[in-house]
Structure formats: C-alpha cells, structure tokens
Amino acid sequence: MxxxxxxxxxxxxxxxxxxxxxxxxxxxxxxxxxxxxxxxKDTLYQSIVKNASTYEIPPQDAKIDKVWKAIPGYNGLKVNVDASYKKMKQNGKFDERNLVFSQIKPKVHLKDLPPSPIYKGNPDKPMVSFIINVAWGNEYLSEMLATLKKHHVTASFFLEGNWVKNNPELAKMIVSAGHEVGNHSYSHPDMTRLTATQAREQMLKTNDVIEAATGQKCQWFAPPSGGYRDETVQIAAELKMNTVMWTVDTIDWQKPSPEVIIKRVISKIDKGSIVLMHPTDSTAKALDRLITLIEQKNLTISTVSELMNEERVLK
Incomplete structure (x- = not known):
C-alpha cells in the first residue's frame, strides 16, 4: 500500500x-x-516561400471612377504556403500548377461607397452580365429562357412592376429558371421628371409586387431608359438597392437584325461589361451565337450580383 x-x-x-x-x-x-x-531544412518548402510573392496579387478596393462611377472591388490572391507544400510534397518538387491560393478581401467595398450608379463590374474580373429589361415582349421570353438554359447561363431580369402584376406566372418562371430579378420601376416613367415621393412610390410598389409574385427581394434598380438624377440613386440606396446602368447597349428595341446585335456587342464586350437587352425577336434569335462568342473570349456570363461580387474568378 x-x-x-x-x-x-x-x-x-x-x-x-x-x-x-x-x-x-x-x-x-x-x-x-x-x-x-x-x-x-526542407528545400521544397523554402522554394515555395521564396516564390510565393511572384504569384501574389493585391486586392483592389471599390472606388468611384470619374467616368464609370461606382466600381466594385476585387479580391487579391496570396499563396497558402502550407497547403501548397502538402500538395507538392508527394512529387518532392516545386510545381506552380499545384500552388494553393487564399483570396484576400479589399479594405473598401461597394457598400462603403456613397450612392452612385454602376455601369460595369471590376475591369479585371473575366465576367459579364446580361441585364434584360422586361415591360413587354412576352412572346420572346420562353425562347430566350430556353437559350440561357441551354448554355447554363444566368441573367438579371429587371421587371416593370405593372408587368409583373399582369404576368405573375412569367415572373415566377424567370426566377424558377435560376435567374435574378431586379426593379425596373412600376410604370416605366422618366425618373428624372418625378418628385422624390413619386420616385419612391415607383420603386416601393415594384418591390412589393415582385416579392409577392416571386418571393425575391430586389437589390438592384434599373431606371427606365437609363434616366435618373442623383436623388433617384439616393432613394434607391435608402431602399437598399444599387442603381444599375450598362456598358454595352444592344439597342434591340429598334429591331435591328440579329447580326447587327451580335456585331454591336462583340465589338465592345470586355471584362466587367454589363450588356443591356430586351425580350425582342432580334435578341431572341441572336442570343445563342452571342453567348458562344462571348464565352470564346474566356468571359463567364452571370448575374449582376455575381459580377459585383468581390470573389476572384479562378480558371
């Protein structure tokens, strides 16, 4: 014991x-x-450490540009040394193809900027967006949705409130297909001529009817015909919406041929572009080839929300 x-x-x-x-x-x-x-004492680990700075990209802060107004930020890249070492250890030699990166967020975000319209995404992001303003053209929507589905492309449909009231099933169909919906006013007025009260009412009524029909809350506002005042942008911001314009205009409401639309877009499209279109016969016919040609430029097509996201596109 x-x-x-x-x-x-x-x-x-x-x-x-x-x-x-x-x-x-x-x-x-x-x-x-x-x-x-x-x-x-490990030469591979030290090689990764030594080369890491070569592959690192600093993040870009969101900013107000003199020409393009609000520009979203873009994540930077930093080499994750330990993860890269683990991936390369089996072969025992440095291989840049096996580098593992961590994304570094910018310090200034789109939400930190004063209310300002958005004409394009970050010019270094290899992505573009289709914004499709809908106040008429029901007969062409199904064909356009089918083409978008064929290419696994999502777009941002800006819906007029009065149109949604009269076509709730079509609005639901757009959302069910995985697309984003935004606010395009209630009755398509010239927003520059409205009082603050009238502008607010146009936006609020549209938000209400879109949410009632689709269950989606609008975070983007596209003024009819691109007409806005600073006050318009401010009111949208107070309603938790950013004002969206465009970089490239198809001018499809003038009923050009599909070939003219394709040439008009492809000659101007670039990283961060926002392409304005409507549900027209010409656009419906041009859309398939337009998507193919844009993707051949190594550009991804997605919603405005994805384009404005700071997440870096890694290919």
Whole structure:
C-alpha cells in the first residue's frame, strides 16, 4: 500500500512539474516549433516561400471612377504556403500548377461607397452580365429562357412592376429558371421628371409586387431608359438597392437584325461589361451565337450580383 502511495505521489509530482505556468509554455513552444524547424531544412518548402510573392496579387478596393462611377472591388490572391507544400510534397518538387491560393478581401467595398450608379463590374474580373429589361415582349421570353438554359447561363431580369402584376406566372418562371430579378420601376416613367415621393412610390410598389409574385427581394434598380438624377440613386440606396446602368447597349428595341446585335456587342464586350437587352425577336434569335462568342473570349456570363461580387474568378 505504501509503494502504491509513493508511486501516486511521484506521478502527481511529475504531472505538476510539467503542467505549471512556467513549463507549459516551454513544452508548447517545442511542439509548435518542431514543424517550422523541419521545414526550414526542407528545400521544397523554402522554394515555395521564396516564390510565393511572384504569384501574389493585391486586392483592389471599390472606388468611384470619374467616368464609370461606382466600381466594385476585387479580391487579391496570396499563396497558402502550407497547403501548397502538402500538395507538392508527394512529387518532392516545386510545381506552380499545384500552388494553393487564399483570396484576400479589399479594405473598401461597394457598400462603403456613397450612392452612385454602376455601369460595369471590376475591369479585371473575366465576367459579364446580361441585364434584360422586361415591360413587354412576352412572346420572346420562353425562347430566350430556353437559350440561357441551354448554355447554363444566368441573367438579371429587371421587371416593370405593372408587368409583373399582369404576368405573375412569367415572373415566377424567370426566377424558377435560376435567374435574378431586379426593379425596373412600376410604370416605366422618366425618373428624372418625378418628385422624390413619386420616385419612391415607383420603386416601393415594384418591390412589393415582385416579392409577392416571386418571393425575391430586389437589390438592384434599373431606371427606365437609363434616366435618373442623383436623388433617384439616393432613394434607391435608402431602399437598399444599387442603381444599375450598362456598358454595352444592344439597342434591340429598334429591331435591328440579329447580326447587327451580335456585331454591336462583340465589338465592345470586355471584362466587367454589363450588356443591356430586351425580350425582342432580334435578341431572341441572336442570343445563342452571342453567348458562344462571348464565352470564346474566356468571359463567364452571370448575374449582376455575381459580377459585383468581390470573389476572384479562378480558371
């Protein structure tokens, strides 16, 4: 019994000697320091560390541009050294194809900027958006939706409130197909001629009817015919919506041929472009080839929300 007690006391003393405020940090430092010491002698690890800065890209802050107004930020890239080492360790040599990156967020975001219209996405993001303003043209919507589905492309449909009231099933069909919906006023007025009260009413009524029909809340507002005042943009912001314009206009309401629409867009399309279109016969016929040609330029087509997202496109 005495021997057992002595052994217990020895064990307790040993445990206390290791787990005390002075020794514990030292033991922890030995554990934490073991891996870095090993890596310091590993040529592969050091090669990754040495080359990391070559592949790093700083993030871009959102800003107000003199010409293009509000421009969203864009994430930067930083090499994740440990993850890259783990991926390359099997072959034992540096291979840039196996580098693992972490995205670094900018310090200034779109939401930090004063209310300002948006004409394009970040010019370094290889993505574009189709904004399709809908106040008429029901007969062409099904064909356009079918083409978008064929190419696995999502777009942003800006719906007139009065149109949604009269066509709730079509509005639901757009959302069910995975597309984004935005606010295009209630009765398509010239927003520059409205009082603040009238402008607010146009936006609020449209938000209400779109949410009632589709369950979606609008976060983007596209003024009819691109008409706005600073006050219009401010009111939209107060309703938690950003005002969206466009970079490239198809001018499809003039009923040009599909070939003219394609040439008009492809000659101007670039990273970050927002392409304005409507449900017209010409656009419906041009859409299939237009998508193909845009994608051949290594540009992804997605919604305005995706275009404004700071997430870096990695290919």
């Amino acid at each position: 005495k021997k057992v007690s002595i052994l217990i006391l020895i064990g307790l003393a040993a445990w206390i000697s290791v787990n005390n405020p002075i020794v514990s940090p030292y033991v922890a430092s030995l554990k934490n320091g073991a891996l870095p010491v090993y890596k310091e």
